[in-house]
Amino acid sequence: MSKDYVVGVDIGGQTAKIGIVNKKGDILARKVISTKFEDANEFITLLGKTIREMAQDAGIAMDDINGVGVGAPDGNYYTGDIVEATNLMWAKGKTVHFANELSKMLGGQPVTITNDANAAAIGEMKYGAAKKMKNFIEITLGTGVGSGIVVDGKLVYGHDGFAGELGHTCAIKNGRACGCGQKGCLEAYCSATGVARTAKEMLEKSDRPSLLREYKDITSKDVFDAAEKGDEMAKEIFEYTGKVMGEKFADFIPFSAPEAIILFGGLTHAKDYFMEYLVDAMNENVVFLWKGKVKVLVSALNESDAAILGASALAW
Amino acid sequence: MSKDYVVGVDIGGQTAKIGIVNKKGDILARKVISTKFEDANEFITLLGKTIREMAQDAGIAMDDINGVGVGAPDGNYYTGDIVEATNLMWAKGKTVHFANELSKMLGGQPVTITNDANAAAIGEMKYGAAKKMKNFIEITLGTGVGSGIVVDGKLVYGHDGFAGELGHTCAIKNGRACGCGQKGCLEAYCSATGVARTAKEMLEKSDRPSLLREYKDITSKDVFDAAEKGDEMAKEIFEYTGKVMGEKFADFIPFSAPEAIILFGGLTHAKDYFMEYLVDAMNENVVFLWKGKVKVLVSALNESDAAILGASALAW
Numbered sequence: 071m072s073k074d075y076v077v078g079v080d081i082g083g084q085t086a087k088i089g090i091v092n093k094k095g096d097i098l099a100r101k102v103i104s105t106k107f108e109d110a111n112e113f114i115t116l117l118g119k120t121i122r123e124m125a126q127d128a129g130i131a132m133d134d135i136n137g138v139g140v141g142a143p144d145g146n147y148y149t150g151d152i153v154e155a156t157n158l159m160w161a162k163g164k165t166v167h168f169a170n171e172l173s174k175m176l177g178g179q180p181v182t183i184t185n186d187a188n189a190a191a192i193g194e195m196k197y198g199a200a201k202k203m204k205n206f207i208e209i210t211l212g213t214g215v216g217s218g219i220v221v222d223g224k225l226v227y228g229h230d231g232f233a234g235e236l237g238h239t240c241a242i243k244n245g246r247a248c249g250c251g252q253k254g255c256l257e258a259y260c261s262a263t264g265v266a267r268t269a270k271e272m273l274e275k276s277d278r279p280s281l282l283r284e285y286k287d288i289t290s291k292d293v294f295d296a297a298e299k300g301d302e303m304a305k306e307i308f309e310y311t312g313k314v315m316g317e318k319f320a321d322f323i324p325f326s327a328p329e330a331i332i333l334f335g336g337l338t339h340a341k342d343y344f345m346e347y348l349v350d351a352m353n354e355n356v357v358f359l360w361k362g363k364v365k366v367l368v369s370a371l372n373e374s375d376a377a378i379l380g381a382s383a384l385a386w
Numbered sequence: 387m388s389k390d391y392v393v394g395v396d397i398g399g400q401t402a403k404i405g406i407v408n409k410k411g412d413i414l415a416r417k418v419i420s421t422k423f424e425d426a427n428e429f430i431t432l433l434g435k436t437i438r439e440m441a442q443d444a445g446i447a448m449d450d451i452n453g454v455g456v457g458a459p460d461g462n463y464y465t466g467d468i469v470e471a472t473n474l475m476w477a478k479g480k481t482v483h484f485a486n487e488l489s490k491m492l493g494g495q496p497v498t499i500t501n502d503a504n505a506a507a508i509g510e511m512k513y514g515a516a517k518k519m520k521n522f523i524e525i526t527l528g529t530g531v532g533s534g535i536v537v538d539g540k541l542v543y544g545h546d547g548f549a550g551e552l553g554h555t556c557a558i559k560n561g562r563a564c565g566c567g568q569k570g571c572l573e574a575y576c577s578a579t580g581v582a583r584t585a586k587e588m589l590e591k592s593d594r595p596s597l598l599r600e601y602k603d604i605t606s607k608d609v610f611d612a613a614e615k616g617d618e619m620a621k622e623i624f625e626y627t628g629k630v631m632g633e634k635f636a637d638f639i640p641f642s643a644p645e646a647i648i649l650f651g652g653l654t655h656a657k658d659y660f661m662e663y664l665v666d667a668m669n670e671n672v673v674f675l676w677k678g679k680v681k682v683l684v685s686a687l688n689e690s691d692a693a694i695l696g697a698s699a700l701a702w
Contacts, residue, residue: 144675154674205545219641221542221549228537228643229521230679235640238673240633243559250673317556324551325535325641327544357554357566358470359460363546 073136077121078382080186081105081142083157083213086113088120089378090128090135093386095197097378099128110160114168118175137180138172139384141189141377143214148231150183156249157213182384186210186377188225188234190334190369191218193380199332199370206330207322208369209236209315211337214249215257215264221326237261241318259314262337265290268307278303294340305343312344316351323352323360330365334376338368389452393437394698396502397421397458399473399529402429404436405694406444406451409702411513413694415444426476430484434491453496454488455700457505457693459530464547466499472565473529498700502526502693504541504550506650506685507534509696515648515686522646523638524685525552525631527653530565531573531580537642553577557634575630578606578653584623585609594619610656621659628660632667639668639676646681650692654684 075098080087086105089097103120107113125132144155150169155161161168169181184192191208194200200208204223210216215237219226226233237257238250245254246267258264269288273280280303281296282288296304319331333341345366353361369376391414396403402421405413419436423429441448460471466485471477477484485497500508507524510516516524520539526532531553535542542549553573554566561570562583574580585604589596596619597612598604612620635647649657661682669677685692 203545205549221537221544222540224538226537226642229519229645230643230675232675233521233537233641233643235643235673235675238640239637240671252671252673255673321555321637322641324554325549325638326542327546327549327551329545355556355568357551357568357571359546359548359551 073134075130075135076382076385077135077138078189078378078380078385079117079121079138079140080189080377080381081140081145081158082186083143086117087378088117088124089375089382090124090130091379091382095379097375098130099124100378105158105160107160110166110168111171113160114171114175118172121176132177132179135179137182137385138176139189139381140168140172140181140183141186141381142168142183143186143216144232145183145185146231147182147184147188147225147227150181152183153232180385184225184227184381184384185216185218185232185234187216187334188218188227189380189384190216190376191220191225191380192383193371193376193378194332194334194369195220195223196383197371197379198376199367200330203329205326206328206332207236207326208332208334211260211262211333211335213262215261219326226326236322239318239321241314256315256318260311260337262290265293265307265311265337268310269293269304272303272307280304290337290340294343297340297343308340308343309347312347313351315344316348316353317355319348319352319366320355323356323364327360328364330367332367332369334369334371335373341368389450391446391451392698392701393451393454394694394696394701395433395437395454395456396505396693396697397456397461397474398502399459402433403694404433404440405691405698406440406446407695407698411695413691414446415440416694421474423476426482426484427487429476430487430491434488437492448493448495451495453498453701454492455505455697456484456488456497456499457502457697458484458499459502459532460548461499461501462547463498463500463504463541463543466497468499469548496701500541500543500697500700501532501534501548501550503532503650504534504543505696505700506532506692507536507541507696508699509687509692509694510648510650510685511536511539512699513687513695514692515683516646519645521642522644522648523552523642524648524650527576527578527649527651529578531577535642542642552638555634555637557630572630572634576627576653581606581609581623581627581653584626585620588619588623596620606653606656610659613656613659624656624659625663628663629667631660632664632669633671635664635668635682636671639672639680643676644680646683648683648685650685650687651689657684
């Protein structure tokens, strides 16, 4: 009995992406389910059922699966728990014994979990822009801002398994309230929701004309679309986002001296509107040792694949 | 021929401390020399000569020495160079091929170098407060502010060997000019010189009476002495120093999730005046995952021994 397959699960604020992966890294089957449940058990039950069905449909016996790797916000590698994940309704303000529960649902199948950004970093290292790198930082720009830090070829988990929460370092002192309860977090500015907040603030501050005034509940996608149409305010929103990111990245570099910082996630589609400002602000603010020396790259991976593959790599 | 000894050298802005160390970690001979030279070669020549003399006096043949480990500001583990060390006259604005030159001076003896804070962290892990820790951050509070970061039991050197320069992350946006060329660095506030600068600023800002008005060129030692005599302004200076440190430490924790942050160096003598403020500010500003969970300790090592032992550990 050879265990030739693993399952990779990428859990986000809206959906979970599930893949069955072979040893070469081919995704043989994939499925997307909603994560918008109030109750953790409901979601875990659906996830377990979906994995069983996918295996059956692909003609793979559960016994041939080596394990399940999960990337989830606030997922803890050491304990297998998801802890107070602000972007998941069913894990807000509580601890969910996720790996344990999912394992039970799958007849004792081993389940390994880490935060979604760590999973992306592993995917990047195995299949993406960090293939030959031993020191880099993966920054995920999605609903929130996450990070996976690789030092000397290994993920940094820290004493308690929660290392790599750079989205909750302080970008603007006494700045915007963040979902985590602190003020001025990087996530409050440079996530998709952060970009939308910047848009709302800029619109309120002046009467300048902008295509964005036509939208009711502005999203970062709306800002991107407006920028594509040449809207000046939309461009300034990304300029500001880039500057805030660059200034903060300047603070990350002296910690682990990465070869590169790699950006991952939806917001990278707008890279042409923020990258220049990001790199300039980073080099202006970083101590001389690293001025002009740290690359800022955009992930070389297909977004959904990276997260699935990264998560699945945990299960080998 | 068994190589039973190593040499540890701790290079600081004022002096270098040299020790010959056996396998048990006993310092068999020690000597202090000045580092105040204009020319790097002059210093390296004196250091080489001193090591030879110390070995001779201790009855140890140079052939019985396994190597020399050096902790120095801006020392690079990968290249053996000291690069633009602002606190060393002979390495300011230039690259000194230190390990290479010292090795030549010692007849080809292997020389390994790292920054002084990394050496202290290694000492702390082998002999001090971090003996059982696999994840901690050592912060050195001396003429400058340095750091040695240990992740999963290993020093973080990063892509280029310079990782762990937390003294040059930004504590106060657009704040004081730092020797490195940036503004608002942690070092500009929480080093011995930073404390003296805070004192001067506070004295200038008001006419409040203070014992510190009696000093001409205030040092951090003067501030400590005044605090010991009950001087209110001196106490406030340390309170401010503690707050700035704590706020910035809150930003370090999400990176590597350390079990503890360990303070090392001269300024720790004043811990009773700043520790409470430091811990409060840290816990107030860190994201919920780590509130009240990260210990702040003072090094358990005799200051000069730690650095010598840490540096010497590099040479085994």
